[in-house]
Amino acid sequence: ILNVEQSPQSLHVQEGDSTNFTCSFPSSNFYALHWYRWETAKSPEALFVMTLNGDEKKKGRISATLNTKEGYSYLYIKGSQPEDSATYLCAYAGGTSYGKLTFGQGTILTVHP
Amino acid sequence: EADIYQTPRYLVIGTGKKITLECSQTMGHDKMYWYQQDPGMELHLIHYSYGVNSTEKGDLSSESTVSRIRTEHFPLTLESARPSHTSQYLCASSDSFRDQETQYFGPGTRLLVL
Numbered sequence: 397i398l399n400v401e402q403s404p405q406s407l408h409v410q411e412g413d414s415t416n417f418t419c420s421f422p423s424s425n426f427y428a429l430h431w432y433r434w435e436t437a438k439s440p441e442a443l444f445v446m447t448l449n450g451d452e453k454k455k456g457r458i459s460a461t462l463n464t465k466e467g468y469s470y471l472y473i474k475g476s477q478p479e480d481s482a483t484y485l486c487a488y489a490g491g492t493s494y495g496k497l498t499f500g501q502g503t504i505l506t507v508h509p
Numbered sequence: 510e511a512d513i514y515q516t517p518r519y520l521v522i523g524t525g526k527k528i529t530l531e532c533s534q535t536m537g538h539d540k541m542y543w544y545q546q547d548p549g550m551e552l553h554l555i556h557y558s559y560g561v562n563s564t565e566k567g568d569l570s571s572e573s574t575v576s577r578i579r580t581e582h583f584p585l586t587l588e589s590a591r592p593s594h595t596s597q598y599l600c601a602s603s604d605s606f607r608d609q610e611t612q613y614f615g616p617g618t619r620l621l622v623l
Binding site: 442497 | 542551552553554568599608613617
């Protein structure tokens, strides 16, 4: 059973704050790590996919880093806005489950105006 | 924006009824997936398909069944709904040869079995 853990479970920040959260995953037989944003009443939306140790990806105010040797990824949001409020999911592809994703529980971010 | 659709979005039904949750995608993706999610819990894979006439059970045991007769269509059926089936069901698809198989999700079906 693959273990993908995200922390914290939930986070409340003020508009303008920068924030980050963590995804940990098995470091062996790694293939890819995905980040998704899931807003209420919408479909999960793909943010990033990372495959190489040391990868950094950026999309506007959101960026992510990857450490495959120790099995973690960080997602950073700079200058949070209320529209960033969502659940952020990470998903691991690797091991014997090649082609399938194992999701973490998600981090629920609420940005207060 | 991903072109993957699910119907119905919400369904309230009595115990013992047969239900089919529809999922279709217009992106020509070869792989399709069904996930189940209970409140506060992870998305759990219950079924997946790597192409037409290919279906496999996922990591979470489910009493539902699926079929993949056409590339674009991946319906999920419960022959006899029970309250324990109450959950949210999400469909997704991916292309084996693009985006490191990023999965694109539909909006989900919220099922309530009374």
